[in-house]
Amino acid sequence: MLPYLHIGSFHLPTFGLMLWVAAVAAAVVADRAFKRAHITADAVGMVAVALVVGLIGSKIWHVLDSMDEFRAEGWRVLWDNAGFAWYGGLTCGIAALVLMGWRAKIGPLRTLDLLAPAAAIGYGIGRIGCFLSGDGCYGIAIQPVHILGFTFRAWGMAFPNGIEPVNYPVYPTPLYELGAGLLIGWWLWWRLGRPHATGVITGQYLALYGIARFLVEFIRRNPKVLFGLSNAQLASAGAVLAGFALTWWAATRPVRATVNASAPVEKPA
Numbered sequence: 001m002l003p004y005l006h007i008g009s010f011h012l013p014t015f016g017l018m019l020w021v022a023a024v025a026a027a028v029v030a031d032r033a034f035k036r037a038h039i040t041a042d043a044v045g046m047v048a049v050a051l052v053v054g055l056i057g058s059k060i061w062h063v064l065d066s067m068d069e070f071r072a073e074g075w076r077v078l079w080d081n082a083g084f085a086w087y088g089g090l091t092c093g094i095a096a097l098v099l100m101g102w103r104a105k106i107g108p109l110r111t112l113d114l115l116a117p118a119a120a121i122g123y124g125i126g127r128i129g130c131f132l133s134g135d136g137c138y139g140i141a142i143q144p145v146h147i148l149g150f151t152f153r154a155w156g157m158a159f160p161n162g163i164e165p166v167n168y169p170v171y172p173t174p175l176y177e178l179g180a181g182l183l184i185g186w187w188l189w190w191r192l193g194r195p196h197a198t199g200v201i202t203g204q205y206l207a208l209y210g211i212a213r214f215l216v217e218f219i220r221r222n223p224k225v226l227f228g229l230s231n232a233q234l235a236s237a238g239a240v241l242a243g244f245a246l247t248w249w250a251a252t253r254p255v256r257a258t259v260n261a262s263a264p265v266e267k268p269a
Contacts, residue, residue, distance in 0.1 A: 001134040001161045018129030023051050026122030033114045033192060041104040050093040057092025113201035117189040120205060124181020131174035134162015139171025139219040171219045180212040199250035207243030210236040
């Protein structure tokens with residue numbers, strides 16, 4: 001694990017570094033999506049604002065989800081390098097994008113469609129920061145699985161030098177989420193380039209990410225709060241339901257054709 005890069009007397013957190021890389025990757029994908037749709041609004045600026053608002057939301061969600069930690073450490077937990085809850089960032093980031101899409105005259109839901117692939121890819125890359133820093137987002141201890149007389153043991157690894165060290169093999173869940181984020185991002189990018197109704201890309205993003213996160217939570221270390229499920233799983237279930245509902249609603253709407261290269265550039269009014 002490599003929580004910090006030591007450059008002379010300067011110590012650069014790898015989590016922060018990968019967060020920056022994820023933001024740049026998301027901005028590139030978002031800018032390309034806007035250009036492909038012939039929209040001249042500032043996609044990079046939207047990603048930057050959504051990132052800042054999302055980080056604030058992720059910290060607030062983490063504090064609300066970990067009151068024992070807050071009571072033990074006080075307000076210092078807000079400035080800690082660890083402790084970011086993705087669903088807090090997602091909720092606040094979506095709210096920011098809806099407002100910016102409305103102001104840019106693109107339309108809130110269409111803005112979310114255009115930026116959904118960027119969100120998925122940025123999230124996946126950002127998980128590399130969790131993996132490198134060993135911030136506690138990894139899974140539970142590896143346990144042998146017995147099926148039909150055979151014993152299987154999944155590959156795992158220890159995080160002895162992480163921010164939250166562990167000295168026995170655990171599931172490297174950030175790597176699973178990296179793979180899921182990139183795969184979902186690729187699918188959404190492909191779908192975005194084909195005829196689709198407004199809202200269907202966002203609906204698929206919520207459903208696919210919610211399913212992926214719901215499943216990986218079974219092998220993560222998060223505490224169970226209701227019906228044997230963690231807070232993240234409950235939020236994931238909500239995201240899946242919202243995603244299916246939005247996809248169903250979008251199926252009743254007119255299909256938006258893809259924009260060819262010769263089409264005029266759409267300018268915000």
